[in-house]
Each structure stands twice: as C-alpha cells, then as structure tokens.
Amino acid sequence: MSYNILETRNLVPDVNLMKVEAPDIAKAAKAGQFVILRIDESGERIPLTIADFDVDEGSITVIYQVMGKTTKQLTTLKIGDTLQDFVGPLGTPSDIRKLGTVVMVGGGVGVAPVYPQARAYRGAGNHVISIIGARNEEMLILEDEMAEVSDELYVATDDGSKGHHGFVTDIVKDILDSDQQVDRIVIIGPPIMMKVGAGVTAPYGVETLVSLNPIMIDGTGMCGGCRVSVGGETKFACVDGPEFDASGVDFDLMMSRLSLYRPQEKEALESYNKKCGGDCKCH
Amino acid sequence: MSLKQEMPEQKPKERIGNFGEVALGYTEQQAVIEAGRCLECNNPLCVTGCPVNIDIPGFVSQIKNKDFDRAVGILKDSNALPAICGRVCPQEEQCEKFCVLGKKGEPLAIGRLERFCADYERDEGIKSPEKPEPTGKNVAVIGAGPAGLTAAAELAKAGHGVTIYEALHEPGGVLTYGIPEFRLPKDIVKQEVDYIRNLGVDIKVDYVIGRIKTLDELRDEFDAVFVGTGAGLPRFMGIEGENLNGVYSANEFLTRVNLMKAYRFPDYDTPIKCGSKVVVVGAGNVAMDAARSALRLGAEEVTVVYRRSETEMSARIEEVEHAKEEGVIFNLLTNPVRILEGENKTVNGVECVEMKLGGPDESGRRRPVPIEGSEHVIDADIVIVAIGTSPNPVIFAGSEELETTSKGTIVVDEDTMSSLEGLCAGGDVVTGAATVISAMGAGKQAAATISRYLGDQS
Numbered sequence: 001m002s003y004n005i006l007e008t009r010n011l012v013p014d015v016n017l018m019k020v021e022a023p024d025i026a027k028a029a030k031a032g033q034f035v036i037l038r039i040d041e042s043g044e045r046i047p048l049t050i051a052d053f054d055v056d057e058g059s060i061t062v063i064y065q066v067m068g069k070t071t072k073q074l075t076t077l078k079i080g081d082t083l084q085d086f087v088g089p090l091g092t093p094s095d096i097r098k099l100g101t102v103v104m105v106g107g108g109v110g111v112a113p114v115y116p117q118a119r120a121y122r123g124a125g126n127h128v129i130s131i132i133g134a135r136n137e138e139m140l141i142l143e144d145e146m147a148e149v150s151d152e153l154y155v156a157t158d159d160g161s162k163g164h165h166g167f168v169t170d171i172v173k174d175i176l177d178s179d180q181q182v183d184r185i186v187i188i189g190p191p192i193m194m195k196v197g198a199g200v201t202a203p204y205g206v207e208t209l210v211s212l213n214p215i216m217i218d219g220t221g222m223c224g225g226c227r228v229s230v231g232g233e234t235k236f237a238c239v240d241g242p243e244f245d246a247s248g249v250d251f252d253l254m255m256s257r258l259s260l261y262r263p264q265e266k267e268a269l270e271s272y273n274k275k276c277g278g279d280c281k282c283h
Numbered sequence: 284m285s286l287k288q289e290m291p292e293q294k295p296k297e298r299i300g301n302f303g304e305v306a307l308g309y310t311e312q313q314a315v316i317e318a319g320r321c322l323e324c325n326n327p328l329c330v331t332g333c334p335v336n337i338d339i340p341g342f343v344s345q346i347k348n349k350d351f352d353r354a355v356g357i358l359k360d361s362n363a364l365p366a367i368c369g370r371v372c373p374q375e376e377q378c379e380k381f382c383v384l385g386k387k388g389e390p391l392a393i394g395r396l397e398r399f400c401a402d403y404e405r406d407e408g409i410k411s412p413e414k415p416e417p418t419g420k421n422v423a424v425i426g427a428g429p430a431g432l433t434a435a436a437e438l439a440k441a442g443h444g445v446t447i448y449e450a451l452h453e454p455g456g457v458l459t460y461g462i463p464e465f466r467l468p469k470d471i472v473k474q475e476v477d478y479i480r481n482l483g484v485d486i487k488v489d490y491v492i493g494r495i496k497t498l499d500e501l502r503d504e505f506d507a508v509f510v511g512t513g514a515g516l517p518r519f520m521g522i523e524g525e526n527l528n529g530v531y532s533a534n535e536f537l538t539r540v541n542l543m544k545a546y547r548f549p550d551y552d553t554p555i556k557c558g559s560k561v562v563v564v565g566a567g568n569v570a571m572d573a574a575r576s577a578l579r580l581g582a583e584e585v586t587v588v589y590r591r592s593e594t595e596m597s598a599r600i601e602e603v604e605h606a607k608e609e610g611v612i613f614n615l616l617t618n619p620v621r622i623l624e625g626e627n628k629t630v631n632g633v634e635c636v637e638m639k640l641g642g643p644d645e646s647g648r649r650r651p652v653p654i655e656g657s658e659h660v661i662d663a664d665i666v667i668v669a670i671g672t673s674p675n676p677v678i679f680a681g682s683e684e685l686e687t688t689s690k691g692t693i694v695v696d697e698d699t700m701s702s703l704e705g706l707c708a709g710g711d712v713v714t715g716a717a718t719v720i721s722a723m724g725a726g727k728q729a730a731a732t733i734s735r736y737l738g739d740q741s
C-alpha cells in the first residue's frame with residue numbers, strides 16, 4: 001500500500017512532525033495508541049505514537065526524534081512523498097475516564113504522546129496538571145498545544161533556560177508533597193526518566209502509568225519481541241500495553257533489551273550516511 | 284523393489300552458505316520416469332490421503348503423456364497453490380502414505396511431481412483466469428495465509444466480490460513470514476498471490492482487524508466474512524531467564540529473517556543477532572526452519588533441544604534429514620529448565636535436565652519425565668523458543684460474542700460456520716497449528732458454505 005504525506009515540519013532540532021493520510025486509522029484511533037510505519041521495501045518497521053488524529057481530514061500526526069537510520073531517512077521525505085506502510089491504530093487505548101485530578105508528565109519527545117492523552121483526560125472532565133520538560137528551551141515541544149489542553153502547565157529544563165531548573169520529576173514531587181489531591185500520574189519519556197519518575201511517585205501510592213517503548217516488529221502480538229516484565233509477569237507491550245502500571249515494570253530489563261542491536265544500528269546509520277551523505281532519499 | 288527418482292539438491296556444505304532453495308526439482312526426464320511408476324489404480328488410495336482430493340492418477344498420467352498443460356489443469360481444479368503444496372506438504376503422512384507402491388518399495392513421489400507441474404507452468408507463464416459473472420455479493424476475508432487465500436480464490440471464482448484484510452505488509456501468512464526462502468522461495472508465494480489478485484480479489488495489507496475495524500463492523504459492511512487468521516501467538520516456556528537479550532520466539536527470529544530479510548542486512552534495515560552458539564527448543568517444522576536459518580546466518584554451532592525422542596518429533600522426516608546433513612546437533616530427551624544470565628542481561632548458556640519416557644499422556648505419546656540429578660549446561664548465546672503457537676486474540680477485540688474454545692480457537696461446525704451468522708472460519712485459527720494443505724482445505728470448504736449461504740440470502 002502507499003500512504004501520502006500531507007505535512008512535514010521541523011519543530012526543534014532533531015524533532016520533526018509528520019502528518020500522513022490514513023482515513024481508516026484516523027477513524028479508529030484513540031489516545032495512547034501508536035502506528036508502525038515502513039518507508040520503503042528495504043525499510044525497518046518502526047513504531048511511533050499517534051500524536052494527533054483528525055477524522056475529517058483523514059489524517060494521523062506523528063512526532064519523532066531523529067535516532068538512527070530510519071528516523072534520519074524520514075526527515076528527507078516531503079509533502080507529496082509516500083510511505084510504503086502505515087499500520088494502526090495499534091496497542092490498547094489509554095483508560096481515559098473521569099478520575100478527578102490527573103498529572104501528565106512528558107519529557108523530550110515524550111511530550112508528543114502525552115498531548116492527545118491530556119486532551120482526552122480534560123475532555124472526560126478531569127483537572128489536568130501537565131509538566132513538560134526538555135534539555136533546554138530550544139528543545140521544548142508543543143508548549144502552546146499543551147497549555148491549551150491543561151488546567152495548569154509547568155515547564156522544566158535541564159539547564160534552567162526555561163521554567164524550573166532541573167527535572168520534571170522534581171515538580172511531580174512538589175505537587176505530591178503539597179495538599180493537592182492527585183488521582184493518577186502518567187509519565188512518558190525516555191526509559192530512564194520513566195524509571196526515575198516511577199521511583200519518585202512510588203512512596204506516595206498514587207497510581208502511576210508509563211508508556212513503554214521496547215523494540216517492536218509486527219505490533220500485533222505475533223513475534224513476542226516487545227516483551228516486558230511487569231509485576232513479574234511477561235507482557236507483550238504492543239497488545240497488552242504500551243501503557244502499564246509503573247510500579248511493577250522492570251525498567252532495567254527493558255533498557256538492556258533496547259540496546260540489543262546497538263552495533264547494527266550504528267552500522268546501518270554509517271552505511272546510510274556514506275551512501276548519500278544522509279541528505280537524499282536513495283537506498 | 285521400485286524406488287523413487289532422487290531429488291536433485293544443493294550440497295549441504297554449499298547450501299548452508301546461502302538462502303537459495305535446497306531441493307532443486309525434477310528435470311522433465313525424471314518427472315516422466317517417476318510418473319511411469321504410477322499404477323493408475325482404479326481405486327486410488329493416494330487420493331484419500333490428500334485433504335483436497337486431487338485426482339492424483341489423473342495428473343500423473345498426463346505427465347506420462349508429456350501433456351504438462353493438462354496435468355496443471357487437473358491439479359488446479361482442486362488446488363489453487365500447487366507450487367507451494369508440492370514443496371511443503373507433509374506428503375509422507377498424507378497422499379504418499381496411502382500409495383500402494385509403498386507396500387513393496389517406495390511410494391510414488393506425488394509431491395515432487397506436483398511441484399514439477401507447477402514449476403513448469405510458471406516457466407511457461409501463468410495464464411490469467413477467466414472472470415466469472417458477478418453475483419453482486421461481497422465477502423471479507425481476514426488473513427492472507429493459505430486458508431484466506433484459498434477461500435478468496437474460490438469465492439472470486441464463484442463471482443463474489445472479495446476483499447482480503449491482512450495485518451502484515453505482505454500477504455502469504457506463514458508462507459511469507461515463517462517458512463524460509465531455502466524451503467519455499469518467496470517469488471513462488473508472490474506469484475500465487477498475483478494469480479489470486481488477477482481473479483479480481485482486492486488485498487488490503489497493513490489492516491489489523493480488531494484494531495482498525497472490528498469483526499462486527501465487517502459483518503455489517505459485507506454480506507459474509509471468512510476468518511483465516513492462523514495461530515500466530517508464540518508460546519514461551521515460562522522458565523527463568525526467558526526475557527534475556529538473545530532469547531527469541533521462533534516467530535520473531537523467522538519474521539526478521541523472512542519477512543524483513545534480515546539476512547541481507549544492511550541492504551535491508553532490519554537487524555538480527557545470530558550469535559555463535561544457538562540452542563533451538565522444540566522439534567517441529569518451525570524448530571527445523573529456525574535451526575537451519577541460524578546456520579545460514581553464520582552460527583558456529585546449532586543444537587536442537589527436545590524433551591521427547593526422535594519418534595515423537597513432529598517435523599517432516601525430510602526436514603530433519605536436511606538439518607542433520609547440514610550439521611545441526613540433536614540433543615533429544617533433554618529439557619531446558621533455566622536460561623543463564625551473562626553480562627548486561629544477555630544469554631550465557633541453557634541449563635537442561637535429561638528426560639526419560641514414562642507412560643502415555645493425553646496425546647497418546649509417552650510422557651517425558653526428568654531424571655533427577657542430570658542437570659547440565661549447554662553453551663549458548665542465542666536461544667530460539669519453538670514450542671508452539673496458539674490463535675492471536677487481537678482479531679476478537681470488540682467482538683466478544685464469537686464462540687471460542689479454552690485454547691482460543693474458533694468453534695465451527697463441519698461446514699466451517701461459526702456461532703455468528705454469515706461468519707465462517709478455517710485453518711490454524713480453528714484447528715490450532717496444523718498444515719498448509721489442511722488450511723487450504725478449510726478455506727475451500729468455507730467458500731462453498733459461504734456461496735450457499737449467499738445463494739439462500741438472495
């Protein structure tokens with residue numbers, strides 16, 4: 001099949017937005033779900049969270065960070081180009097309902113998956129407190145969009161160039177230490193941030209959800225490559241998740257599984273860069 | 284005693300260096316000589332062993348006459364995918380098992396002759412089928428494996444509009460993602476799929492039913508539905524260390540190799556880690572395919588570990604022989620109890636225990652029991668778990684009314700009709716993991732049932 005790219009935009013250095021025509025997926029998509037795409041015949045299948053969907057336009061928006069070969073190649077695609085495969089919506093949708101107060105935490109490109117969830121929690125009548133973070137002001141994404149769907153918005157940067165000087169998890173701790181009643185916390189970002197975040201919230205006993213991002217292939221429960229350990233049980237993140245209760249997640253296992261193909265990923269990127277200086281769409 | 288014609292093959296030393304097909308196929312001369320052995324029995328027992336009842340003496344006698352076109356015609360009357368069945372059917376358990384020649388010598392090489400005809404047809408250029416009169420009815424087929432493809436072909440031939448929904452980006456099911464190139468070249472699968480497209484079947488890939496649409500929505504949109512989603516959910520052993528880096532399900536390992544072409548990395552982007560010492564757990568076709576793929580990816584030593592003995596292995600004899608010739612080691616009556624952890628959560632060996640066979644179990648096979656104190660470690664950095672699969676429940680999401688068994692298979696009657704009106708199912712999703720030809724037989728039966736059902740409707 002072939003899927004038209006309707007829009008591409010650079011948000012901040014190494015983070016791009018891409019809107020793809022996929023009317024059937026847009027109709028079925030819910031917050032918390034993801035797609036798997038493949039650029040061309042020799043491409044890898046990579047999962048990206050649905051950052052936005054528009055039923056009328058029949059489109060799905062993803063926001064991705066340039067990590068290796070595939071995401072680098074994605075940046076070379078323009079409006080009117082096509083992706084060979086775009087599969088979704090995958091994963092179990094987030095359990096969105098009225099709970100009271102929900103704290104949404106997004107770090108780096110993790111703000112992208114937080115956005116549709118924050119909007120949905122707000123839509124369900126919750127008081128939404130959002131905390132978004134990045135390395136520095138220049139790397140912060142979706143601030144305006146998040147402000148629009150949150151009752152309160154806090155910003156943290158590692159270098160203090162904007163908002164709180166430090167980690168998003170510091171603000172989470174402050175909120176938990178205050179009198180504020182919190183009914184659920186959702187943390188999405190790099191694995192290490194989710195691990196630290198889970199550690200911060202655990203003593204308070206507030207339900208904390210994280211969205212796991214192990215290596216995937218099919219996204220339908222067929223390969224078992226995405227398995228993670230949650231509460232001592234093996235789960236397939238692509239169908240049982242990607243969202244899980246943070247308290248039981250074996251983050252160290254997930255992080256080590258994510259590193260399995262490091263040498264090959266490096267080789268793939270190097271061979272891609274060599275072939276075309278990394279700036280064309282050959283290969 | 285009459286013996287069958289030998290199959291030309293790539294030599295073991297040579298073939299473990301490539302993914303090219305191992306069995307090369309009969310020459311025309313060999314096919315005619317082999318066909319000459321058939322007695323053309325009046326009451327051909329061989330046919331009773333074929334799940335789709337191919338007129339075996341019929342097509343074989345046309346080979347004898349060197350009228351290969353007619354031979355192909357007879358085959359295609361009963362079997363839309365002869366190039367595939369001729370290669371992967373467990374013939375020794377089916378048609379050939381019943382051949383009378385087998386009583387005094389070797390049975391007729393029916394599968395090889397079937398393959399010969401299909402390959403002949405491919406060389407000549409497959410003729411486009413005639414388009415039938417449209418009935419105006421539309422049927423959705425879910426899953427493009429052998430069951431779905433066969434059902435779609437038969438339904439299209441009956442004049443119904445057919446749309447196939449397939450979750451992966453390529454049609455073919457296990458034929459595409461599971462069975463390796465060296466046993467079933469993917470060009471052959473593509474050609475058979477193209478034939479089905481030429482019948483007017485619309486194949487929508489990248490469609491995961493249960494996610495993008497539910498079964499109920501498809502039942503509203505179409506006049507009837509066929510579910511042929513296979514048994515794709517991998518089982519694990521549930522032992523310590525099974526989530527370590529380097530432990531694969533056979534499905535993942537084979538999908539990386541076959542569907543994603545990891546053996547051509549970095550020309551293809553998907554990587555695979557093959558390691559130097561590979562342990563494969565299980566002894567079915569899937570285990571043999573995984574073991575032989577690992578060798579071709581450059582593993583130094585590949586060991587198949589199986590808790591029962593050689594007689595209970597479910598893989599085809601031919602595949603076990605091929606694996607042995609290629610140097611796969613068989614550690615039978617051995618069961619893994621723990622996968623040992625190395626640096627950074629990688630695999631560092633498999634602890635196993637020796638087994639002996641006790642009394643028969645529910646399956647009628649002798650139950651393996653561990654021998655106390657026989658623990659030992661097999662050196663390994665990669666473990667591939669090939670102990671079976673069950674139906675993937677994603678298809679049922681949002682449609683809980685469909686009756687299923689405790690094993691997750693769909694309950695159907697002898698005509699393949701499920702508990703929901705107008706919804707038939709067949710293949711591995713009904714039987715659990717079985718064979719290509721039985722899935723095709725079910726697809727064919729379902730198409731007949733659906734045509735009858737649609738006829739009653741109008």
Ligand SMILES: Cc1cc2nc3c(=O)[nH]c(=O)nc-3n(C[C@H](O)[C@H](O)[C@H](O)COP(=O)(O)OP(=O)(O)OC[C@H]3O[C@@H](n4cnc5c(N)ncnc54)[C@H](O)[C@@H]3O)c2cc1C
Pocket residue numbers: 034044045046047048049050062063064065066067068069070071072109112113212213214215216217242258259262265266269
């Ligand atoms: C459910 C899910 C949702 C995700 N959503 C987003 C998102 O919204 N935005 C975003 O920027 N990233 C997201 N990711 C991560 C994204 O899939 C990877 O960054 C991407 O696959 C990297 O591919 P690459 O070829 O560019 O880099 P590579 O060089 O191949 O890999 C870089 C790193 O990405 C990870 N990775 C590699 N291949 C895969 C794979 N097939 N599946 C998952 N991870 C892989 C590994 O940790 C690897 O070390 C998500 C992952 C999952 C599982």
Ligand SMILES: Cc1cc2nc3c(=O)[nH]c(=O)nc-3n(C[C@H](O)[C@H](O)[C@H](O)COP(=O)(O)OP(=O)(O)OC[C@H]3O[C@@H](n4cnc5c(N)ncnc54)[C@H](O)[C@@H]3O)c2cc1C
Pocket residue numbers: 371372373425426427428429430431448449450451454455456457458461462490491492493511512513514515537568569570572599675677678709710711712716717718719720722
């Ligand atoms: C490695 C391996 C080797 C084998 N070797 C042999 C052999 O030598 N001889 C033999 O006879 N048999 C062999 N078998 C068994 C044989 O391949 C299967 O019995 C047969 O393919 C079953 O056919 P099927 O059409 O029922 O299912 P499958 O071939 O499994 O096809 C099902 C299709 O449905 C798709 N699907 C699943 N869920 C959904 C969904 N929700 N929405 C849309 N699509 C979906 C899948 O992606 C798949 O393409 C082997 C199996 C394996 C795994």
Ligand code: SF4
Pocket residue numbers: 332333334335336337339362368369372373374377378379393394397720
């Ligand atoms: S389809 Fe299979 S069982 Fe039937 S004749 Fe051919 S090889 Fe034998």
Ligand code: SF4
Pocket residue numbers: 320321322323324327328329330339340381382383384391393
């Ligand atoms: S049983 Fe054997 S000899 Fe008789 S018709 Fe069948 S293949 Fe020929």
Ligand code: FES
Pocket residue numbers: 215216217218219220221222223224225226227236237238239
């Ligand atoms: S990605 Fe294959 S089972 Fe989850």
